[in-house]
């Protein structure tokens with residue numbers, strides 16, 4: 025079951041600020057994605073390669089699929105033919121593989137570098153001082169459009185704000201345009217802090 029009323033309100037609010045909404049549909053059935061699609065939503069985010077591949081085959085061609093989970097190098101090939109944006113690039117190894125698969129598929133694959141901004145060690149991503157200095161170009165088949173991050177899972181708003189601001193500063197230094205941060209529990213703060221893309225799951229699709 026999707027929350028139609030919330031979707032309409034959220035979408036209007038984000039459109040007014042030119043913030044992209046990625047509807048995070050991991051673990052949710054194809055019917056729910058279809059329902060949101062029928063309301064006009066086109067950007068969807070998934071965390072697991074096999075699940076994404078299955079859903080892509082079952083749903084309309086014009087959906088823009090965002091990969092947002094930890095991506096293993098040996099699985100890049102399965103999503104390379106169609107993925108719209110890989111948001112969770114967290115190693116130069118996976119980046120090299122994306123470049124290879126992009127060439128094989130004769131397409132440019134857009135990517136975000138995931139930055140580890142949270143306190144939790146379980147999260148993935150480059151450390152801020154280890155971010156590769158690459159502004160990869162179309163001739164490698166990979167285009168780095170910006171940065172993605174997940175703030176600490178905490179009620180400490182000041183800490184979350186600090187983590188979001190760090191992402192913004194890094195993006196500015198690098199000249200990146202796309203900043204993907206903000207989830208169901210912190211998207212309002214994220215927009216206030218300059219996010220250009222929020223990834224929202226449970227508020228749209230219900231708890232997982």
Ligand SMILES: *Cc1c(COP(=O)(O)O)cnc(C)c1O
Pocket residue numbers: 048050071092093174207208209223224225226227
């Ligand atoms: C699951 C997930 C989300 C969405 O989380 P919600 O709290 O359900 O909005 C966003 N980003 C990433 C990377 C996720 O794994």
